[in-house]
Amino acid sequence: MYTPNPVFIPGPTNMPEVLRRACDIPTIDHRSALFGEILQPALAGVKKVLKSKSAEIFIFPSTGTGGWETAIANLLNPGDRVLAGRYGMFSHRWIDMCQRHGLSVDAIRSSWHGGVPLGEYEEKLRADTAHDIKAVLVTHNETATGVRSDVSAVRRILDAAKHPALLLVDGVSSIASMDFRMDEWKVDVAVTGSQKGFMLPPGLAILAFSPKAMKAAETATLPRTFFDIRDMAKSYPTSGYPYTPPVGLLNGLKLSTEMLLGEGLDNVFERHRRIASGVRAAVAAWGLKLCAQNEELYSDTVTAVQTPDGFDAASIVTHAAQKYQVAFGAGLGDVAGRVFRIGHLGSMTDVMALAGIATAEMVMADLGLKIRLGCGVAAAQEVFRLGDVSSTRTAA
Numbered sequence: 201m202y203t204p205n206p207v208f209i210p211g212p213t214n215m216p217e218v219l220r221r222a223c224d225i226p227t228i229d230h231r232s233a234l235f236g237e238i239l240q241p242a243l244a245g246v247k248k249v250l251k252s253k254s255a256e257i258f259i260f261p262s263t264g265t266g267g268w269e270t271a272i273a274n275l276l277n278p279g280d281r282v283l284a285g286r287y288g289m290f291s292h293r294w295i296d297m298c299q300r301h302g303l304s305v306d307a308i309r310s311s312w313h314g315g316v317p318l319g320e321y322e323e324k325l326r327a328d329t330a331h332d333i334k335a336v337l338v339t340h341n342e343t344a345t346g347v348r349s350d351v352s353a354v355r356r357i358l359d360a361a362k363h364p365a366l367l368l369v370d371g372v373s374s375i376a377s378m379d380f381r382m383d384e385w386k387v388d389v390a391v392t393g394s395q396k397g398f399m400l401p402p403g404l405a406i407l408a409f410s411p412k413a414m415k416a417a418e419t420a421t422l423p424r425t426f427f428d429i430r431d432m433a434k435s436y437p438t439s440g441y442p443y444t445p446p447v448g449l450l451n452g453l454k455l456s457t458e459m460l461l462g463e464g465l466d467n468v469f470e471r472h473r474r475i476a477s478g479v480r481a482a483v484a485a486w487g488l489k490l491c492a493q494n495e496e497l498y499s500d501t502v503t504a505v506q507t508p509d510g511f512d513a514a515s516i517v518t519h520a521a522q523k524y525q526v527a528f529g530a531g532l533g534d535v536a537g538r539v540f541r542i543g544h545l546g547s548m549t550d551v552m553a554l555a556g557i558a559t560a561e562m563v564m565a566d567l568g569l570k571i572r573l574g575c576g577v578a579a580a581q582e583v584f585r586l587g588d589v590s591s592t593r594t595a596a
């Protein structure tokens with residue numbers, strides 16, 4: 201059954217009541233002018249959140265995964281070479297999708313405690329003087345490991361190698377919560393979904409295409425129908441849709457972008473940074489380590505906590521759900537059983553985060569871990585009281 205407790209999973213995230221209500225509207229004729237009053241501000245709002253002037257925004261009834269498929273199918277040709285690192289469950293799944301689309305993937309296996317393998321990317325791109333590599337994939341925030349990668353560094357590598365490959369970025373768990381600079385980083389396609397930073401129910405794949413990506417989409421030959429951005433691009437100027445749009449969710453997205461821009465993007469990012477610092481201070485007080493191997497990699501939206509050897513991290517998630525009706529994230533893939541995850545993105549406040557930290561403490565104490573009740577809460581309280589991010593760095 202439902203619980204009034206917030207969730208601490210890294211998506212779907214908690215929904216503000218006003219956004220829930222905004223999704224719940226009577227049927228309208230999506231071919232009437234009314235629809236344009238929903239669609240156009242939603243598109244414009246997303247573009248602002250991405251700090252882009254030049255991107256085209258596309259919104260499909262789908263999820264983040266459908267967003268990946270949209271990027272691949274619209275830009276690439278069967279057999280095209282793409283470069284991708286495998287450093288967590290989501291970067292892994294994206295590689296799998298590319299392979300299933302018949303692409304030739306240079307998949308670089310790297311540590312699930314680190315980010316995008318910059319050194320290997322540089323080597324591969326410099327060596328590819330024939331420019332066979334058509335796209336470079338980056339998962340900005342690995343939700344499985346709580347690791348943020350440096351997208352701007354990948355752009356610098358591409359530019360230094362004078363390599364024309366398209367830069368495709370999974371921003372599903374970063375966009376609208378952490379700084380994302382579509383134009384400055386010259387990202388060609390950014391992908392996200394409705395149920396993470398935008399604080400909405402699942403159901404929308406949200407994408408941005410650069411002018412260069414729009415051009416590539418004209419000639420790409422992988423099969424695409426439902427996800428063909430050309431049909432969307434033709435319909436949007438007259439506020440049309442190639443099929444029935446999810447009007448309620450789009451109305452929610454319109455309001456979500458108004459809320460984010462109203463709070464101020466810098467304030468939204470600062471709030472996420474502060475809450476993440478508080479959570480990390482708690483983890484340090486518990487004497488536990490993060491999955492992310494160093495400070496530059498720390499995610500502001502999700503924290504993956506390593507449990508001691510021999511302890512099943514999944515039991516934390518199960519026990520928290522059963523005894524306290526609180527949801528944390530389990531470890532996925534290579535780190536299954538060894539980490540649990542605290543999601544702290546979207547509609548999240550310092551006060552909500554304290555409840556999550558306090559619950560995690562009770563759960564770990566119940567399960568026999570040596571946790572002094574209140575120590576993590578106290579550490580986070582200091583961060584939230586003083587708002588001083590710099591004093592809260594933890595040893596990873």
Ligand SMILES: *Cc1c(COP(=O)(O)O)cnc(C)c1O
Binds near residue numbers: 264339342370372402
């Ligand atoms: C959640 C997530 C996805 C998958 O999105 P769905 O909406 O579940 O399809 C992809 N990438 C990252 C980084 C995510 O966090």
